[in-house]
Amino acid sequence: MGTGLVEGSVPPELRDRVMAAGIDELTRWGIERFSLGALAARHGIDESEIVKYWGDGQHLALDVLLRWDGTQSVTPDTGALRSDLKALSLVVASYVNTALGRSLLRALVMEDHMLYSDDTRLTFWKVRLGTLRTIFDRAAERGELRDGINLVAAVQLLVAPINVRALYTAEPVDEEYCTDVADLVWRAVKR
Structure with a gap:
């Protein structure tokens, strides 16, 4: 949709x-x-x-x-997966570090008392996933990914820690944290 x-x-x-x-x-x-x-x-x-x-x-x-959403128009292409992951993590962080970004992130959180079935979140995630997975698709074409990588899980490994930190703390998501997350994901998926 x-x-x-x-x-x-x-x-x-x-x-x-x-x-x-x-x-x-x-x-x-x-x-x-x-x-x-x-x-x-x-x-x-x-x-x-x-x-x-x-x-x-x-x-x-x-x-x-x-x-x-700060990630929709950005798919870093540095020529290497590790630096693409770092660049993307910084884009996600720059978005959630704004008051608007945090507010919209909170608006996406599922509430227990949801009154009706609404696939807006799922549709948003699918569109966002399509943009974010481009980085992994290019890495696969360059031979940087090991076989059998679940690309949905790989994207979630990158964005979830940044989003969780933004949701549960008032701290900004800084460059060091983004680098650490990007490196962890890179180590998990690299050939």
Whole structure:
């Protein structure tokens, strides 16, 4: 599932207003309580205009998350897996070190009292995974990966420690930590 948008189809002023409202709603209420009606009412935006371009709340929430996720447009290509992993870990850290990044990360955390089935998180993860695994795919082509590597697990090994540190501490995720995580992943997957 994509975001449901034809890129460039939303008038820029409306996109900016809706994206700002979407960020506010997600960081305030999380995915479970994200509602087009509430967003429209609180932010003075015509709900029919939102529906016209995004269709539903899931598409809008996903568009907001993907637009502001720091890893979507970045796939470092330094020519070597080890340095690609370090560069990517620094990109993830720079995103979660911002107030917005931490807030959106918290919005993705599953709540025990989820009222409805929503695959927004899964869709977000699949899109993010597709971008992040590019680094491992290139490393495999260069012969840097040992056989039998589960690429989903490899990507999770890299981003999970950074995300967990951002979720459970107020400390910034620093370069030394990123280097340590990247080196651990590199050692786990290298040929």
